Amino acid sequence: MQIAKGIRHLTVALLVVSFTVTGCEQFQTAMIKRGVTQIANADRMDWLDDGALHLILCGTGSPLPDPKRAGPCAAVIAGGQYFLIDAGPGSWENVQVWQLPRPRLSGVLLTHFHSDHIGELGEVIVQSWIGGRAASLPVYGPPGVDRVVEGFQQAYSFDTGYRVAHHGAEALPPAGATAQAITVAIPEDGESALVLDKDGVRVTAYRVNHEPVTPAYGYRFEYAGRSVFITGDTAKSDGMLAGARDVDVLLSEVLISRLIQTSTKLLAEAGHDRLAHMGTDLLDYHISPQDAVATAMEAGAAMVVFTHIVPIPPNAIAQRLFLSDLDSAYEGDVLLGNDGMHFILPGGSSAIERSDLAE
Ligand SMILES: [Zn+2]
Ligand SMILES: [Zn+2]
DSSP, X not given: OTTTTHHHHHXXXXXXXXXXXXXXXXXXXXXXXXXXXXXXXXXXXXXXXXXXXXXXXXXXXXXXXXXXXXXXXXXXXXXTEEEEEOOOTTHHHHHHHTTOOGGGEEEEEOSOOOHHHHTTHHHHHHHHHHTTXXXXXXXXXXXXXXXXHHHHHHHTHHHHHHHHHHHOTTTSOGGGGOEEEEEOOOOTTOSEEEEEEETTEEEEEEEEEETTEEEEEEEEEEETTEEEEEOOSOBSOHHHHHHTTTOSEEEEEEEOHHHHHHHXXXXXXXXXXXXXXXXXXXXXXXXXXXXXXXXXHHXXXXXXXXXXXXXXXXXXXXXXXXXXXXXXXOOSEEEEOOTTEEEEEETTSOXXXXXXXXX
């Protein structure tokens, strides 16, 4: 991440160096030119149309503070389209640092409306607009999404006005500052609903179990014979099983119940009854790693990646022990997700290539 943060930091550094150290005009111009070129060419447009389905983890954190993990956010890029699934606090910075194609953001899909999943929505709307997106941004979600979108729009209305007045409507078309809520309704007696089917990309919402948060959705993406399912927050559920059927990558939230139970016991013993009570409440609306792997095995998912990890095992040894403790009957890979993980699923193949954007 430090290296990738480069564009902005490098530009500032170049400006400082060129103005304060050398004093040489030619050198200054060359350095500034380089910085400007990097900014102008920053967005990774090549991922849009390379025939692969890309999954990028732009936030693998949870409400627990962790400077290395932004709030829940995943990006899917395929078939000329680019979606963000949830917009957890801090995730937009990752999106910018890793040069995801801001002007081409096609939509945001919210799994549910807990603050750790929607906190960054205002920045997603305004920063992708500044990045070049000119049309209104669709924001899909369960019933209630209109209220969430309207609230962010209202909160950012002064900002929009300032920017258009300052830069002009040609540079910043006002329509780009707006977002359009699209309610995805799953029938009472059904478990899924089609969200969109465009240019070979098919997105389906599945009802998951995050009671009392209802409805809460997971989203399945399919493109060129490849697929991923993103669970959102859920306990073990039929919707998750159905959505994860034969996927290449199951991106599953997890709560390590053993660690939470120990923590709540210690909190209670120390007299922190309120915190112990809230910790206990977490147990019944998230999924354990064991159940996530069991679901992957039953669904025939080729790989499970954990995200929204509550709590994250504290160091590499603890993380290795945690993974080795899981069901060895599952033949697919089980990975602990980190911010910056990039999965590339080439069309018409079964390969899963990986890179780390944070390196
Ligand atoms: Zn939640
Ligand atoms: Zn959450």
